[in-house]
Amino acid sequence: xxxxxxxxxRTFYQVLxxxxxxxxxxxxxxxxxxxxxxxxRGGHRFTHDIDVFVKHEDADRALATFTKRGFRTEKTYPxxxxxxxxxxxxxxxxxxxxxxxVLDDEMIAHASVVEWKGRDLRVLxxxxxxxxxxxxxxxxxxxxxxxxxxxxxxxxxxxRACELDWDYLLRRARQGPRRVLGFLLYAQSLDLTVPNSxxxxxxxMLGIA
Numbered sequence: 497x498x499x500x501x502x503x504x505x506r507t508f509y510q511v512l513x514x515x516x517x518x519x520x521x522x523x524x525x526x527x528x529x530x531x532x533x534x535x536x537r538g539g540h541r542f543t544h545d546i547d548v549f550v551k552h553e554d555a556d557r558a559l560a561t562f563t564k565r566g567f568r569t570e571k572t573y574p575x576x577x578x579x580x581x582x583x584x585x586x587x588x589x590x591x592x593x594x595x596x597x598v599l600d601d602e603m604i605a606h607a608s609v610v611e612w613k614g615r616d617l618r619v620l621x622x623x624x625x626x627x628x629x630x631x632x633x634x635x636x637x638x639x640x641x642x643x644x645x646x647x648x649x650x651x652x653x654x655x656r657a658c659e660l661d662w663d664y665l666l667r668r669a670r671q672g673p674r675r676v677l678g679f680l681l682y683a684q685s686l687d688l689t690v691p692n693s694x695x696x697x698x699x700x701m702l703g704i705a
Contacts, residue, residue: 504584508544511585513615514565515546522561526550526618527599527607529590529628533619534650536612538657541646545586549599549620555591562587594631595671606664622658623665626651630675648679655683655690662694666701673701 512532519526528536531543550558555578562580563569567587569580576592592598606621620628629647638644654660669676677698684690 504544505542507583508585509613509615511582511587512546512617514582515548515562515587516615516617518561518565519548519558522557524550524554524558524561525599525604526554526558527604528617528619529593529625530588531646531650532612532617533625534629534653536610536617536619537622537625537654539650539653541649545588547588547590549590549593551599552591555589558589562589593628594634595628597628597631597671603668606661621661621664622654623660623668626654626660626665626679627668627671627676629654630679631672633675633679648682651679652683652686652688655680655688662691666694666697669698670701673698677702 516528527533527549528547529549530545530547531539531541532546535541535543548558559569559571559578559580562582567580567582570578572579576590576596578589578591580587580589603621603624606624607618608621609616609618611617612619619625629651632647633644665676677695680690680695680698684695
């Protein structure tokens with residue numbers, strides 16, 4: 497007999513598989529972000545929800561796809577976030593992340609299909625994942641989200657586990673260069689590989705050289 501943790505994990509993966517299958521069948525452009533993307537990119541933490549990043553113009557179609565298949569759905573925050581629920585698993589349908597960051601064609605082009613837990617998943621490029629995680633780390637996050645350390649861990653895992661395209665990261669960092677620089681310096685302080693040239697370019701970008 498499965499214990500509660502095993503049962504919850506099995507349910508999570510079943511809903512994850514159905515989520516991916518539905519969006520692929522509906523031809524909704526999307527990438528996975530959040531905890532699933534972080535784990536697939538080399539992190540080692542379990543997540544209890546599924547974060548799907550879509551373009552604003554595709555958000556209603558994505559939500560309707562879930563509704564037709566029996567998910568409970570809601571337009572939680574019409575300016576940036578919808579939600580779908582099935583078997584106690586929550587799917588966040590995100591169309592504007594912190595920054596604000598929106599899913600664009602360049603981001604889709606740099607995403608890739610990664611094997612994780614025996615399944616193929618289309619996930620954010622590690623560079624986009626790092627930038628989005630850095631931008632999420634605001635004063636509000638530190639004060640209101642008791643799990644804020646997971647974002648730091650995810651960023652460090654990306655630097656540790658992935659072969660990063662630093663030129664691409666620098667382009668995406670223009671949405672928040674000071675925040676990105678801060679966390680790259682922190683990664684450097686832990687002896688993770690961050691080229692000094694990247695740090696210098698971010699400093700120059702900020703005009704504080």
